[in-house]
Every structure is written in structure tokens, then in C-alpha cells.
Amino acid sequence: MESTPSAWSHADAYLADLLVGRDPQLEAALDAQREAGLPEIEVAPVGGKLLNLLVRISGARRVLEIGTLGGYSTIWMARAVGPEGRVVTVEAEADNAAVARASIDAAGVGDRVDIRVGRGADVLPTLDGGFDLVFIDADKESNTTYLDWAAKLGHPGTVIVLDNIGREGEIVRDDSTDPKVVGTREGLRMLGEDPRFDATALQTVGVKGWDGVALAVVV
Secondary structure (H helix, E strand, O other): OOOOHHHHHHHHHHHHHHHOOOOHHHHHHHHHHHHOOOOOOOOOHHHHHHHHHHHHHHOOOEEEEEOOOOOHHHHHHHHHHOOOOEEEEEEOOHHHHHHHHHHHHHOOOHHHEEEEEOOHHHHHHHOOOOOOEEEEOOOHHHHHHHHHHHHHHOOOOOEEEEEOOOHHHHHHOOOOOOHHHHHHHHHHHHHHHOOOEEEEEEEEEEOOEEEEEEEEEEO
16 A cells, blocks of 8 residues: 555554544544634544553553643543542643533543643643653643653653654754744754653654654653
């Protein structure tokens, strides 16, 4: 089969059907997000399942999410932390946070999720540390700020997931003036050079196009 965006999407749909399946609560969260006019930039279903598995594999009970949007990824992780766990999620837009709150509550995990409204740079310094996993999926221009706080609020062994690092391959361009590409490159460079992190990254193709994710552990 020819490698095209259409083929990537079809393969992604096949994997989602096979390994993720239908989920009325998550589908309702996406429907609510669409109805509210929020951008369709949430993680793919296979990405949501990956976050769920990473939380479970790492045994994380305190999770920090930077970038809530409509709460889709939040629900995936809130399910994984268990009844005694907690997800603190930071969202810059109050309207987005309201949509997320309703969907998270409807999914039955509202008691596990604390939504903090405000810019990450303002909210993160107010949080108590000790997070076991940090998922960063917000404005790419602030990646280094978010990574710095992920290290400060984590501990040795904290898992860090930095989303959307592929940027359609533009990450190789050191002459790019796209703020998202520049922010992504700076974040990746920080993961490679800052002694607080041990990291790798994977390119992906699928419904999100040519994308990718970086995985790191705080050392």
C-alpha cells in the first residue's frame, strides 16, 4: 500500500477499532467538544490508550496534564490512576475548561480531576510537587517552560510525555520561523541536553498526520 495521509488514517482507524474499541463516554466527550466549537486537536484514540497504559505501567497516582482542551485525554488518564489517584490538569481557556468539566463529570471520574484555569506559566508555580507522570500538550512555544516545571514538580522516575513533536518533519529545519516548530525544537534540545532528563522520541503517522511524541524520565 502506498504511504499517504489517507492510508495512515485508515491504518489508525483499524488499530483503534481493534485495540481501543467503542467507548460511549469518550465519544460523548468528543461530541461535546465539537458542539462547543473547540479545535479538533485532541489526541487520537490510540494516543489516549497509550497515555492510559503509560499511567498504569508506571503506577502513577498523581498525574499532571498541561493542556486540558475538552477533557478527552484527561478522562483516559483519570481512569488509569484509580479511585485513590488524582489528575491535575491546567487549561488556559475558561470556556474549554467548562466543556471539559462537564465531560469529565459525565464520564464518572470527576472526583479524580482537579482543573486549574490559567496560563501554565502562572498556574504551575502554585502547584505542590510529587507528580508521577506529566503530559504536556499545550502551546508548543512554551515547551521549555513546561518541561522545566515538569522536572521541578516531579521526582526521580517521573514519566514525561511531550506531544506533537513531529511537526510534519519541520523539526529538522534550523531556519524555521514557525513558532510551533521553534518551540518543539527547543523542547527536544532541552530533553537531550538537560541532565535532569533521559529521553527518546518517536515519529508517528496516522489521523494526526506526520506527528510524534517524546518520552522522558526524570533522573
